[in-house]
Amino acid sequence: MAFYVTTPIYYVNGEPHLGHAYSDMAADVLARHMRQRGEDVFFLTGTDEFGEPVAQQAEREGVTPRELGDRLAPRFQEMAAKVGASNDFFIRTTDEGHMRRVQEVVQRVYDNGHVYEGTYEGWYCPRCADFKTESELGEGNTCPIHKIELTRETEQNWFFALSKFQERLERLYEERPDFVAPDFRRNEALSFIKGGLQDVSLSRPNLKWGVPVPWDADQVIYVWFDALLNYYTALGYARDEDLTDRFWPAFHVIGKDILKFHAVYWPAFLMAAEIEVPRGMFIHGYLLMGEHKMSKSLGNVLDPFEVIERFGSDALRFYCFREVSFGRDGQISTAGFEQRYETELANDYGNLASRTLAMIDRYRGAVVPEAEPAPDLAADFDGAEERVRALLDGARISQALDEVWGLVRRLNRYVEETRPWDLAKDGAAAGPLDTALYSLAEGLRVVTLLLLPFLPDTAEKLLAALGEEDQDLSRLGARGGGQKVERLPPLFPKIET
Numbered sequence: 001m002a003f004y005v006t007t008p009i010y011y012v013n014g015e016p017h018l019g020h021a022y023s024d025m026a027a028d029v030l031a032r033h034m035r036q037r038g039e040d041v042f043f044l045t046g047t048d049e050f051g052e053p054v055a056q057q058a059e060r061e062g063v064t065p066r067e068l069g070d071r072l073a074p075r076f077q078e079m080a081a082k083v084g085a086s087n088d089f090f091i092r093t094t095d096e097g098h099m100r101r102v103q104e105v106v107q108r109v110y111d112n113g114h115v116y117e118g119t120y121e122g123w124y125c126p127r128c129a130d131f132k133t134e135s136e137l138g139e140g141n142t143c144p145i146h147k148i149e150l151t152r153e154t155e156q157n158w159f160f161a162l163s164k165f166q167e168r169l170e171r172l173y174e175e176r177p178d179f180v181a182p183d184f185r186r187n188e189a190l191s192f193i194k195g196g197l198q199d200v201s202l203s204r205p206n207l208k209w210g211v212p213v214p215w216d217a218d219q220v221i222y223v224w225f226d227a228l229l230n231y232y233t234a235l236g237y238a239r240d241e242d243l244t245d246r247f248w249p250a251f252h253v254i255g256k257d258i259l260k261f262h263a264v265y266w267p268a269f270l271m272a273a274e275i276e277v278p279r280g281m282f283i284h285g286y287l288l289m290g291e292h293k294m295s296k297s298l299g300n301v302l303d304p305f306e307v308i309e310r311f312g313s314d315a316l317r318f319y320c321f322r323e324v325s326f327g328r329d330g331q332i333s334t335a336g337f338e339q340r341y342e343t344e345l346a347n348d349y350g351n352l353a354s355r356t357l358a359m360i361d362r363y364r365g366a367v368v369p370e371a372e373p374a375p376d377l378a379a380d381f382d383g384a385e386e387r388v389r390a391l392l393d394g395a396r397i398s399q400a401l402d403e404v405w406g407l408v409r410r411l412n413r414y415v416e417e418t419r420p421w422d423l424a425k426d427g428a429a430a431g432p433l434d435t436a437l438y439s440l441a442e443g444l445r446v447v448t449l450l451l452l453p454f455l456p457d458t459a460e461k462l463l464a465a466l467g468e469e470d471q472d473l474s475r476l477g478a479r480g481g482g483q484k485v486e487r488l489p490p491l492f493p494k495i496e497t
């Protein structure tokens with residue numbers, strides 16, 4: 001089966017930060033998990049380079065919008081690589097291939113009779129690139145997100161007849177209850193739809209920086225329609241062959257700030273163009289990076305580059321999904337990072353791995369003994385893979401991680417229960433020691449395969465040390481002993497203060 005997953009494309013109006021990295025890491029967890037399931041995966045991320053958010057920033061910096069994009073797009077690309085994102089393509093909306101296909105689709109929507117000329121009168125926030133309804137306005141006609149005063153605009157432009165799609169959208173939500181997740185976001189989008197949809201601007205007359213409207217050279221396409229279409233256009237030119245039939249429709253991972261565009265405008269626009277609507281979308285919350293204490297040992301955790309430099313990208317990925325339940329907002333801090341790094345990564349998992357490898361090395365000449373798995377331990381592992389699959393089918397990333405972490409803890413209890421170092425002193429306990437070491441090697445191999453989407457670098461190292469060459473989930477079934485293992489330096493070295 002094909003699995004196509006996307007992140008938002010980010011405005012090139014500032015340096016990438018941890019919030020952007022978060023969406024990349026989340027989509028990456030899903031992409032890697034699906035690859036382990038043997039699915040045909042395509043993972044897309046990229047940059048949104050047109051529209052006022054970019055044009056105005058360029059003006060402030062005294063450069064052209066293209067120069068700004070050329071400087072910042074590589075930064076986003078670099079960030080994706082640094083957080084371990086295994087994206088198959090990086091789209092820039094200034095790509096020729098994107099612009100051409102945007103025009104084709106917009107032309108089709110026009111030809112299908114869903115576009116008309118009209119006058120827009122209302123509030124517009126250039127920072128959001130969003131037309132605000134009266135009910136969305138903050139106090140004193142301000143943008144509730146950017147807190148800037150908005151001016152009332154009157155302009156002649158092209159409209160997309162969104163209101164015509166109200167019923168079809170309501171039907172879509174009814175027929176596909178999991179179209180938007182989590183549920184509280186679905187309800188938010190559905191109540192926006194039920195509140196009555198108004199037509200939206202499809203073009204901007206006073207802006208030069210955009211994709212030209214195919215039938216009206218004086219206008220550019222409203223940046224949101226150009227941006228949303230990236231998910232579709234990329235498949236047309238990312239490779240020599242057109243990948244659309246192979247991968248469309250997509251599963252979108254986005255932040256809560258852009259719910260309306262993805263859950264309302266986007267499916268309606270696709271219907272208007274007669275393109276299949278998305279497979280689904282998951283709306284995550286915000287990492288709150290506001291007030292935080294600086295930590296001597298870590299410096300400023302807001303900078304993902306710095307955290308990765310010191311602790312590796314696995315630790316950052318793990319922390320974000322463990323600390324904040326995926327879908328909710330949550331505070332992150334340097335102190336929280338250090339605590340989870342020490343107690344969970346270094347102790348729970350890192351120590352378990354070091355001890356297991358060291359004991360097999362010392363007591364069994366670095367070869368996993370042949371034995372039957374300990375029954376009570378095996379019972380606790382039963383069904384775990386299915387639960388993880390089901391959770392990740394719904395992008396429940398934190399719950400899936402929690403499920404696996406329960407097994408990591410279970411293995412630590414097993415070490416304490418069996419005390420292999422005592423068994424090793426007792427010549428008559430060779431059988432029980434074989435069982436304990438085999439069960440630990442096997443348990444560690446299984447949790448590591450399940451942790452691979454979250455901790456890809458660590459998992460790769462540890463699987464190799466355990467003599468497991470294949471990363472596919474089909475390898476989860478019990479494996480006999482006999483593999484040569486290798487000791488490893490600490491996977492998560494202690495934090496030096």
Ligand code: ME8
Binds near residue numbers: 227256285
């Ligand atoms: O909105 N916590 O781009 P953008 C978690 N170009 N995620 C965060 C975050 C935070 N504190 N801050 C940002 C745009 N994000 C448009 C999108 S898509 C067709 C066009 C993430 O640069 C989150 O994914 O403002 C959010 O949706 C996105 O960055 C907004 O990035």
